[in-house]
Amino acid sequence: MSSESQEFLQQAEVITKDLRHRGLIQTALRKYEVARDKRKSAFGDWQSSRQAAAETKWEAINHLDKYLTEFADKLEARGTKVHWCSTPDQARDIIVKIIADKKARCVIKSKAMTAEEIHLNAAMEKAGFEVVESDLGEYIVQLRKEPPYHIVFPAMHLTRDDISDLFQKELGSAPTREPEELTMIARRALRKKYIQADVGITGANFAIAETGMISLTENEGNARLTAALPKTMITLLGIEKILPKMEDLALFLPMLATAGAGQTVTGYNTLYGGPKQPGEVDGPEEWHVVLLDNQRSILLADPEQRDSLHCIRCGACLNVCPIFRNVGGHTYGTTYSGPIGSVITPHLRGLQSWKHLSSSSSLCGACTETCPVKIDLHHHLLQNRRNASQEEPNAMEQTAYKAFGFVANRPGMWQVGKELARMFQPLHKFVLGTKLDPARAWTATRDVQPVAKESFKEWWQKHKAEKQAK
Amino acid sequence: MTEREKILGRIREALTVPAPRPGTHGGHEPAATLVGRPVHSAKPWLPDGGETPEAQIAYFRAASLDLKTDFRDAPDEGTAMAILKEIAQAEGWKKIATHRSELTDKAAAALGLPILHVEGGYDKNEMEACDVGITECDVLVAQTGSLIVTSRSSGGRALSVLPPHHVVIARREQLVRDLTAAFALIQQKYEGNYPSMISLVTGPSRTGDIERILVLGAHGPKKLTVILW
Numbered sequence: 001m002s003s004e005s006q007e008f009l010q011q012a013e014v015i016t017k018d019l020r021h022r023g024l025i026q027t028a029l030r031k032y033e034v035a036r037d038k039r040k041s042a043f044g045d046w047q048s049s050r051q052a053a054a055e056t057k058w059e060a061i062n063h064l065d066k067y068l069t070e071f072a073d074k075l076e077a078r079g080t081k082v083h084w085c086s087t088p089d090q091a092r093d094i095i096v097k098i099i100a101d102k103k104a105r106c107v108i109k110s111k112a113m114t115a116e117e118i119h120l121n122a123a124m125e126k127a128g129f130e131v132v133e134s135d136l137g138e139y140i141v142q143l144r145k146e147p148p149y150h151i152v153f154p155a156m157h158l159t160r161d162d163i164s165d166l167f168q169k170e171l172g173s174a175p176t177r178e179p180e181e182l183t184m185i186a187r188r189a190l191r192k193k194y195i196q197a198d199v200g201i202t203g204a205n206f207a208i209a210e211t212g213m214i215s216l217t218e219n220e221g222n223a224r225l226t227a228a229l230p231k232t233m234i235t236l237l238g239i240e241k242i243l244p245k246m247e248d249l250a251l252f253l254p255m256l257a258t259a260g261a262g263q264t265v266t267g268y269n270t271l272y273g274g275p276k277q278p279g280e281v282d283g284p285e286e287w288h289v290v291l292l293d294n295q296r297s298i299l300l301a302d303p304e305q306r307d308s309l310h311c312i313r314c315g316a317c318l319n320v321c322p323i324f325r326n327v328g329g330h331t332y333g334t335t336y337s338g339p340i341g342s343v344i345t346p347h348l349r350g351l352q353s354w355k356h357l358s359s360s361s362s363l364c365g366a367c368t369e370t371c372p373v374k375i376d377l378h379h380h381l382l383q384n385r386r387n388a389s390q391e392e393p394n395a396m397e398q399t400a401y402k403a404f405g406f407v408a409n410r411p412g413m414w415q416v417g418k419e420l421a422r423m424f425q426p427l428h429k430f431v432l433g434t435k436l437d438p439a440r441a442w443t444a445t446r447d448v449q450p451v452a453k454e455s456f457k458e459w460w461q462k463h464k465a466e467k468q469a470k
Numbered sequence: 471m472t473e474r475e476k477i478l479g480r481i482r483e484a485l486t487v488p489a490p491r492p493g494t495h496g497g498h499e500p501a502a503t504l505v506g507r508p509v510h511s512a513k514p515w516l517p518d519g520g521e522t523p524e525a526q527i528a529y530f531r532a533a534s535l536d537l538k539t540d541f542r543d544a545p546d547e548g549t550a551m552a553i554l555k556e557i558a559q560a561e562g563w564k565k566i567a568t569h570r571s572e573l574t575d576k577a578a579a580a581l582g583l584p585i586l587h588v589e590g591g592y593d594k595n596e597m598e599a600c601d602v603g604i605t606e607c608d609v610l611v612a613q614t615g616s617l618i619v620t621s622r623s624s625g626g627r628a629l630s631v632l633p634p635h636h637v638v639i640a641r642r643e644q645l646v647r648d649l650t651a652a653f654a655l656i657q658q659k660y661e662g663n664y665p666s667m668i669s670l671v672t673g674p675s676r677t678g679d680i681e682r683i684l685v686l687g688a689h690g691p692k693k694l695t696v697i698l699w
Contacts, residue, residue, distance in 0.1 A: 031682045045515035052515070054492035062489060065481045072474070078666075084473040136688055137679035155679050163680055179680040183688055190689065195594050211657075211664060221631045221675040221690020227667070228627035229594060239477065246657060250649035253670070254516060254614070264517060264533070265614045265649075267676050268631075268690070270669040277666045281569070281588045281626035293477050301484035307492065374492050 004333060005356035011331040012360075021157065021328060028156050029319055035262025036316075042264065043254075053255050054374035057310035060209075060242045064300065067209035067242045068291070074212020075289055078274035083290045088118035091292050095120060095201070095234055096127045098288055102232050104129060104198035108190075110216070110223035111135040112203025113151055113313060114236050114292060117335045117348075120201075132193045134222035136186050143170045149329040151336060152260050152315035157328060190222070200230035200284065204237040205312065206252060210245045212273060214289070217256060219267040227272060233284035235272070238292050240309040246271075252312065259372040260314035299347045305380050308343050310373040317367035317377055323360050332357065339367035343380040351388050358384035421451045519613030519647040526612035526645050533615025534696065537673030538686060541615075543642075544699040551580035553697055554637070558583065558602075561635070567592075567600040569625025573639040577604050588625045594632070603633035603691070607640055607671075609655050610696070613648035616672040617696065618656060622665035630671065636691040640698050 015021055040046050060067055072082045085091040099107060107129050115121065121142075124131045133142040137154035141147065143166055148154030155163070163182050167173045173185045202223050204214035214235055216223045227233055243252060249269070257263040276283035300306055318324045318338030329337045334345045334354070342357035358381040367377040389397075407413045431437045433444050442448070454462075471479075520526040527543060534541035544550035558581055567586040568574045578585055586592060586600055597603075605624040607617040617638055619630045630636050646652050649670075656668060675690030686692050 028682045042517040043515060044518065048515035051493060058489070058492050062485060065478050065485065068481070069478065084477050086473055086477060090473065134689065135679070136677045140679070153679065153682070156682075158680075160680055179683040180685045182680055183677060183685040187687065187689060191598065194689075195598065213664070213668075219676050219678075220688035222688070224627070224631040224669065225689055228631065239481075247650060247653050250653055251516065253649065261678070265616060265670065265672050267672055267674075268669055269672075270667060272667055273664045274666040277621070280621045280666060281591060283621060283627045283666055291477075293480070297477065297480035297484055300481060301487070303487045303489040306489040 002353045002356070004353050007333060008327075008331060008356055008360070011333075012327040015328050015331055016326050022326070024157060024159065025325055025328065028153065029325065032262055032319055036258060037262075039258040039262050039264055043258070049251065049255060050372055050374050052251055053372055054307075054310065056243065056248050056251065057312075057373050058307070060244055061240060061300070061306060061309050064239065064242060067244055068239055070209040071207050071212055071242060072289075072291070074209075075274070078212065078277070080212075080274050080287045080289055083288060084293075085290060086293045088292070088294055091118050091236065091290050091294075092120060092123040094288075094290060095236070096123055096129075098232065098234060099124065099129055099199050100127065102198055104232070106193060106197045107131045107199045107201060108193050108197035108226050108230060109133055109138075109201040110203070110218065110226040111138050111154070112201070112236055113148075113335060114203050114238050115201065116147060117238075117294065118236075118292065120236070132190065132197070134190055134194070134220075134226055135218070136183060136220060136222075139186055139190065140166065143167075147330070147335075150315060150318060151313055151338075157330075194225045194229050197226075197230045199232045199234060200226035201234045201236065202226055204235055204241055205256065206243045206249065207237060207241040208243055208246050208249070208271065211271075213246070213271040214241075215243075215249060215253075216268075216270045216272070217253070217266050218270075219261075219263075221268055224268050224270060227270070227284070228282060231285050233272075233275065233287045234290065235287070236290045236292060238294070238296055240296055240311075255372045256312050256314050259316040259370070295348045299344065302347070304383055305343065305347070307373075307375050308340065308347075308377075308380060310375055311340050311344075312373060313340075314372060316370045316372060320366040320370045322362055322364060322366070327360075339377045339381070340375070343375075343377055343384065346384050346388070351384070352392055355384060355388035358382075358388070418451065418455065422453070425451055516648065516650075517613055519611065521647070523642070523645070526647055527642075529612040530610060530615055530645060533612075534673075537615050537694075539615060539673050540693065540695040542695065542697045544697060547576070547699055550639070550697050550699040551576065554580060554639075557637070557695060561601065563601040565600050566602050566604055567597050567625075567629055567633055568604040569606075569629060571606045571623070573606050573641070574604050574625075577637075577639050588629055594628070597628060597632050600633045602635040602637055603629045603631075604637045604639065605630050607638050607644065608659065609652045610640055610645040610698070611647075611649055611652045611670075612645055614670075614672055616649075616652075616670050618652060619669050619671060620656075620660075620665035621667040622660075627667050630669070631675070631690040634687065634691055635693040635695070636671075636674070637695045637697065640696065642698055645698075 083094050121131050133139045140155040149157045164175050205217040206215040253265045253269050257265045275287040321338050324338040334341050346354040361381050365378045520529040542553050565584045569588050607619050610617045674686050674694040675688050677688035
């Protein structure tokens, strides 16, 4: 068992018993479900929208070379510097170098999961720069020195009291139970940072090939300010973010907002096509777009799971997943959690170390059903399981199944086995659930049914004999 | 070989093996494709925005109510300016930030307050201290209750997000049915020379990051007012 797998099991065991955690997640997700269903009902036909979104992303991903080239060329034509990075190291080095060249002290950042993926903040801080997360949820988890709990709702696992305590300790603010007052405390602290910051860093939700623009989705206005005030802007995005045309946003913005947060569209959806242009009054003088591969081209080479690159990171599959709801976001130990994280993490970080995530699933299919771009998530979990065992067969498991097959195919031996089980099962209760219990993996959390006193076969033979006697 | 060539090379190599079309399952081919059909009327599956101008106003009003946008549909220019003055008095505006354009110049003249004009550059702290940012917009969207501002038509990138109140002055003809129509209009207007920022604004700044409770004015404006005639 990999150390990642052991850690996952240990944490899962602790958190599934944590009733406070469960209550928080259930409350948050119930609110999400109500809002999402209300928005979905405004669609003329949600299923057709999903199909259209899936087809659009299929077109983009299956012609990725063409669209990426178009995107980068159009951006460069308007004065944007595009950097191509195969690895997280390259991306971190380029970004740190840009900041160092600008002799920047303070960096303001809007939410970007790709930055979490490459641990960008740690690299910038190590190089001596102050980095401030500007999305409220991200700001809160940054102050707690934690990774985000959820890709859309980073501070979902905290109560207003947790946040008030945190702000008292870190910002010296007065205690309050009002979410509005807490938000204003963060607003005041961050306003200063926007104005001071020399560099602004953003992610991107979509990359429009046709016009050479990125599209940024947010609610708070923090990304708008991050892209408006600092002199230098850096945008980090994965190569899979491509959409062919601007008009595709008319479909994808409502899909993302509805599936992700239960909104018709989010507060601000902004296209950026270059640094400050001639005649414009503000905006960054320099804009660097960093395109990251980081194993995405490897995932692309698997036609069976290529559609997992269609993901628009809405988080809908996390929200409906019974596993996510029980073990929570941090237990996964990955940047991307929930069903999509379980599918792609083995490709990004190694199949053998992360195969346990694909097994931690009830295969209920809720993720596949809710996905706005129709990624075949639960089948991909099965494919990961298959690939993992083909690559590294489990000798114990294979022997066990062979032995079972051997016994099950021989009625005499099966009969003996049954008798032995009946005889020894009463003794099982003395070791039940303890370390001496050979079936501990099962019995630690589940009941064991007694072996029937009479099997169906035995009953049938008796019954038939009785009937014939009459 | 540059990193660009390496990445594109890996992508081309990967794409030599085709992937099944979405909806393909166990040998079934998906139904006729939906993408690429002519715009709006062929996409009845998205949320609607109303066919007639009256219906579109009604959709915009309903969405505004939901979003907590203060939407004022005035019968004429005089009433629109009176509404603006009323808001200025109620909130005690002392200084406004705005840009030069037909509609904002009218608004500025009607208000008669000290003005920060963004043209030719501005001081960030000074703009932050203004009570309101008044801008035009390119288009209003009935389907979502949104409006589009750009760095060229609406006074740059910060004017519509830095002051605590964003007021948009617009004409009724600028209202379109849905996002498809709005993006088509933007493309028609700017094709070949786009502004560096095009922002679809839907309601005042908001967050639900604390216990999923809605709070307005997370980082951007706490209030959004749309005055239309």
